[in-house]
Structure formats: structure tokens, C-alpha cells
Amino acid sequence: QRHPIVALDGPAGAGKSTVTRRVAAALGLLYLDTGAMYRAVTWLMLDQGLDLADEPGVAEVLSQSEIRLEPGTLDPAAPWDLPPVRVWVNGQEVTAAIRTPEVTARVSRIAAQAAVRSALVQQQRRYGKTGGIVAEGRDIGTTVFPDAEVKIFLTASIQERARRRQQDLINQGQGTVDLGQLEAEIGERDRQDSSRSVSPLIKAPDALELLTDGLTIEAVTDRIVALYRDRV
Ligand code: C5P
Numbered sequence: 001q002r003h004p005i006v007a008l009d010g011p012a013g014a015g016k017s018t019v020t021r022r023v024a025a026a027l028g029l030l031y032l033d034t035g036a037m038y039r040a041v042t043w044l045m046l047d048q049g050l051d052l053a054d055e056p057g058v059a060e061v062l063s064q065s066e067i068r069l070e071p072g073t074l075d076p077a078a079p080w081d082l083p084p085v086r087v088w089v090n091g092q093e094v095t096a097a098i099r100t101p102e103v104t105a106r107v108s109r110i111a112a113q114a115a116v117r118s119a120l121v122q123q124q125r126r127y128g129k130t131g132g133i134v135a136e137g138r139d140i141g142t143t144v145f146p147d148a149e150v151k152i153f154l155t156a157s158i159q160e161r162a163r164r165r166q167q168d169l170i171n172q173g174q175g176t177v178d179l180g181q182l183e184a185e186i187g188e189r190d191r192q193d194s195s196r197s198v199s200p201l202i203k204a205p206d207a208l209e210l211l212t213d214g215l216t217i218e219a220v221t222d223r224i225v226a227l228y229r230d231r232v
Contacts, residue, residue, distance in 0.1 A: 002129065002132075003131030003133075004036075004127075004149040004231075005135065005145045005147075005148040006040070006133070006150040006228060007136060007144070007145050007150070007151045007207070008020050008135065008137075008224075009138055009140050009153050009154070009203070009204070010138075010140075010153055010201075010209065011190045011191065012193075013162070013186055015088065015164065015212055016136045017084075017136060019154060019220050019224065020135075022218075023224050023225060023228075024133075024134040025178070026221060026225050027228060029133055030133040031085070031133065032128065032133050032134070032135040033085045033136055033137075034120070034124055034135060034138075034140065035099060035138075035145070036069060036084070037087075037123070038110060038111045038116070039087075039099070039103050039107050040098055041062060041067065042098070042103050042107045042110045043092075043097050044065060044089050045061065046103065046106065052106060052109050052110060053109070055115065058113060059119075062116060065089060067088075067123070068089075069085055072146055072170055076206040077127035081121065084162060093218065108193055108196075109192070113198075114198045117139075117199055121139075125144060125145075128144070135148075138200075139199035141207045142199065142202060143199045146204070150228050150231055150232070151206055151207035151208065151225070152210055152224055153161045153207040153208065153209045154220070155210070155211050156212045158190075160213045162187050165177075166179055166182055208227065210223065
């Protein structure tokens with residue numbers, strides 16, 4: 001017997017992390033950012049100077065390493081701009097280091113490797129063993145928690161996702177990046193995530209697809225919270 005699980009999947013830039021954290025706070029559940037785990041593995045391999053295409057080498061290093069996420073609990077009254085979840089690799093904090101453009105550009109290559117996925121999925125299932133969590137990623141509803149009570153597939157048009165990403169970068173003081181370039185980068189990550197052979201990004205048949213173009217974070221959060229209260 002476990003508590004309910006909410007699975008939130010979707011492509012890069014659909015607003016998943018903000019929405020996941022708001023939903024978790026509103027429902028008093030833990031949240032699990034599985035993308036942060038793939039990013040942490042990517043950071044580790046770059047830090048070790050490993051050839052990312054060397055799959056046995058990557059698997060070997062990963063088997064000797066520890067990826068740790070802070071248990072994500074949130075105060076519902078917390079401000080909108082929540083800090084990202086804290087992450088450690090072999091005891092070293094990498095919370096900021098896993099968000100650099102270098103890691104972002106390479107993470108899909110690591111996430112396509114079967115050995116990496118099976119190790120991380122196992123760890124994610126351990127985090128979700130007793131339920132009571134909202135997990136976000138690409139394969140939560142299909143692979144990690146196929147029996148989740150609530151499954152959402154969050155999307156937005158590529159133009160909208162590029163606009164949001166541009167605004168995030170401006171807010172972070174990183175200046176203005178060309179929209180066309182951002183659309184190309186997001187499109188490339190979508191292509192890699194959807195076309196890989198192991199656990200590709202696809203909507204679970206029983207997931208509710210929410211297109212968030214023109215919707216506020218509050219509106220999307222309210223929809224999911226209402227769905228949860230309806231189901232659970
Ligand atoms: O969500 P975020 O953008 O941080 O995820 C980074 C990358 O990690 C994705 O582009 C994808 O390649 C990979 N990922 C995955 N499966 C998950 C979560 C993330 O393959 N469940």
C-alpha cells in the first residue's frame with residue numbers, strides 16, 4: 001500500500017519543473033526532478049573527462065558513484081521563483097553546475113544509454129516506493145511509475161517554449177539569446193529525446209495532454225490539482 005503518485009512528462013521548456021513544484025506544494029507531496037539526475041550523470045562524465053560515447057565506460061563510472069537529490073518538500077506559500085532542487089554527486093554539490101549550456105547540450109546523449117536509464121529508473125522507483133510524490137521527466141508515466149494515479153503530458157508549441165526559455169535567460173541576467181537559435185536547440189533536444197530506442201519521450205496512453213500555450217502557471221497548476229482531487 002502506497003500513497004498516490006502524480007507523473008508529469010513532456011518535452012523541454014513546457015513548464016514542467018515550475019508546474020511540478022507548484023502542484024507538489026499545493027498537495028503537500030514530495031517532488032522528484034528526474035531530469036536533474038540525468039544532468040548529474042552528464043556533469044560527472046564531463047568532469048571525469050570521459051568520452052560520452054563510451055557506454056561501458058560511462059556505466060562503469062556511474063556504478064561507482066552516488067547521485068543524491070535533496071528530498072523536495074515545499075511550502076505552498078513559497079515565492080513563485082523557486083530555487084532548483086539541490087543535487088550532489090559523490091558528495092560534491094552540483095546544483096548550479098548541472099544547469100550550464102554544456103551539460104544541457106549533452107544530456108540527451110547520456111539519457112539515451114540503456115545502462116544509465118536502468119540505474120536511474122531503479123533509484124527513482126526507490127524514491128517513489130511509498131508514493132506521495134509528484135515526479136517529472138520524460139518516461140515517468142510510461143516506464144518509471146506506469147501505475148501512477150494521475151498522469152499528465154505537458155506540452156507547448158516550440159515557439160512558446162523558445163520564448164519562455166529566452167525570458168528565463170533574461171531573468172537570469174544572461175542577456176538576450178536569438179529566438180531562432182533557441183527554437184533550433186529545443187527542437188534538437190526534442191528530436192533526440194523522442195527518437196531514442198530506450199524509453200523515448202511519448203505520451204502514456206492514459207495521460208492527459210495539456211497544451212500550455214497562453215495558459216498561466218496558476219491555471220495549469222489548478223487543472224492538475226483539480227484532477228488529482230477528483231481521482232484520489
Ligand atoms: O527536464 P530536463 O530538461 O532537466 O531534462 C534533461 C534531459 O534529461 C532531457 O532532455 C532528457 O534527455 C533527459 N531525461 C530523460 N528522462 C527523464 C528526465 C530527463 O531522458 N525522465
